[in-house]
Amino acid sequence: MDSVRHLSFDVAVVGAGPAGIAAALAAADSGVTVGLIDDNPAAGGQIWRGVQSAPQNSASSIWFQRLNKSAVQLVRGARVFHAAKGELAAESDDSAIQISYGKLILTTGARELFLPFPGWTLPNVTGAGGLQALLKSGLDIAGKRVVIAGTGPLLLAVAAYARKCGAKVVAICEQTTRSRMVRFGMKMLLVPGKAPEALRFAYELRGIPHWTDCWPVAAFGSRRIESVRISRQGQTSEIECDYLACGFHLIPNLELPRMCGCRLESGFVHVNEYQQTSAPGIYCAGEPTGIGGLELALAEGEVAGYAATNWEDRAKHLFAKRARYGKGVRILKDAFPLRPELKNLARPDTLVCRCEDVPHERLREHGCWRAAKLHARCGMGPCQGRVCAPAAEFLFGWQIDSVRPPVFPVRCASLAAVPSHSAAARN
Amino acid sequence: MSDSVSVRVNGKPVTVRAGATVAVAVLAAGATCRASVTGQPRSPLCGMGTCFECRVAINGEPQRRSCQVLCEAGMEIEANG
């Protein structure tokens, strides 16, 4: 039978990406006990995955050095699957973990939006961030042909990184319009610190075709992808490739905030100027409050950490910096709206739910997500709809908003280890 | 401390760099992670533990998300894609 570990912190931070690291360090400044909990083997989230091996003078390394020197307790490999007042239930590979907290900071980050198109389930069709994660996890891509598609600035970052890893990046296919892309570039130049970054990207991506108004129409191959057909300015063409890294920007991970009763606004966690959510004692920072990138996540994380430890002065001190980087949220939103053609990529037999192999035509029969789920089984697999539900929301306009524990699949033993609560303690 | 790790994927020895994940070892072996419920071969999509396409059996334990498990020397990995 599983053992149960009991941990207790004044401040618990869930998600050890940049926002979580910043929040944990800020909270630790007060001398209170801080736990930083993440399901990966190391801290860093997505953008700082594998940073331990990065050069010593990069900004991320400085944060990691501070983290290592601090009193923050990093709880690695722990999946939080349930939250109730004052308690988190998590599991690691060998035990259930019960975490009591005084204040909770949710920095659960974001994941990519995947949209179905014929052939998208072929091996070596990955997300854009997905390919980057695999590369940082040791994937050898030297000499392989990679097409990068979808939308958002992540495509550029992935293209640059793939190239550095020795890949032949054949093309970047961005679905937004040319004018939006140009406007985005110009606006980003005005955000502090972005001009050098933009120039660096331009240099790193020199010679790689970057096409706007361009999206994948179908992927072909027998056991893995061999070519991708793209649409570009009304014409289709086929590109041979070994990998297709395709993601349509980011969506927030809202499962835990929802479970905690945090109010949402326009699909993101609503927070006040102190990053406080509508649920008492619970704060939220980073992508779940709005997709805004690294510097904003760091600023928001710090504000949340100070606010959670009642250090309002220090929190206020960060408001101006946060506001400057906060402009990026609007800029991103305006630059990369999803075009309607993307709704028509899927054919009737194109799978939408990959866990249960449910094709588009079986979802289309139903009027709402719950009916589609019950009758066609989409969303009933282990991903719990993380891949197919956002796609279904986009394709069919459905509202998908219920959440129940466990928010990740967990061993039955871990479910049984969750302590009981009185009805009054439940929010 | 070695900078590479040796594991076995479907009985075949594979060497990856230290710190690489099991998903990467499966890909390096030229295998695919799992077979879908209708028998299609599948490999990692999200790379971050949310899509569940990278599930393999590690040392006899099934349904492990390989993109979140670091390779350890001598691991036996069954990738049934």
Next chain:
Amino acid sequence: MNKPSEVVIVGAGIVGAACAFELAAEGVRVLVIDESFPSSGTTGAAMGHIVVMDDSEAQFAITRYSQILWDDLRDQLPPAVEFDPCGTLWVATDEIEMAEVHRKFDYYRERGVNAEVLDSQQVREAEPHLRQPLAGGLRVPGDSVVYPPCATGFLLQKARDLGARVVHGQPVVAIGKGIARLVDGTVFPAGFIINAAGQSAPKLSGGINIKPRKGHLVITDRYPNFLHHQVVELGYLKSAHSLTADSVAFNVQPRKTGQILIGSSRQYGAENSAVDDSILARMLQRAFDYMPELSQLSAIRVWTGFRPATPDKLPLIGPSPEDPSVLVAAGHEGLGITTSLATAKLICAQILGQRPAIPVQPYLPSRQMAAEAHV
């Protein structure tokens, strides 16, 4: 034989869907109205066990009749319905429960239901993951499992093929005196109205006593060949009997997907559909007591459902005490999937003035008023 102008069925759960199919097959014009979508109520949360039960003669009669009807239908069921004739294995942990095994065996055998007494070793062979030692068990091979939402979908489609209409997204607010009225004021005239509204049945018909009995279920990832039968502890019966206490009982079911469904719990008076961590933990611990390796399986989802329960544990099938043109078909507690087909037959017989295949007296709603009158 009287064919009414139209029958309106309120509720597109499995009972409403079964009634629609049965009546449409008899040439009756049927309209089914659901407030949300088919199977959105108890049916969508149900386990889908088709089981012969022996709590009482009346319970045996209707479950047995209905089980035979499911068997007759099985060849028509499409794959999505996941009909699986896996049988039930009742397990006994001690000599007292073993005596119950023998009693059940005799009861079933006398009534022509195939059953087999297993000793400790045979139980182990039947289900290798059960802990050892158990005292023994009873295998009932004629029991099966279906996936309720798709079974309901199948019945409704058959009804539609025979001319029935199905309307959803519209709550019915009043029924009786030859009409069903929607919340927006639309009125449907009907010769008969069937109240198959499950939990909501008492809202539409006065004088019927149905209370929700909350249950929890857990479904795992796919582990083909882990489990072969629906396995139930004999304490299940003690749980179903208790009228007031929260209770859990070991009950697992294999699905055709290879997933394992783990239950069961019963709570009276709990009307909140949120997962109750404490009773969930108890339910799982009970399951681990019987099948320790369940604890290591990956649980993908947990959900709750409300069984519509009557005080005497028998469903209500027959005219409403207030209005003979309204027939109640509700209150099936944990046997709705099993007894849906028989319920439809009994309702149809009552509407068409035919002789029902089994006596309907035990299920008539009027019995509840009579019971209250004697208090």
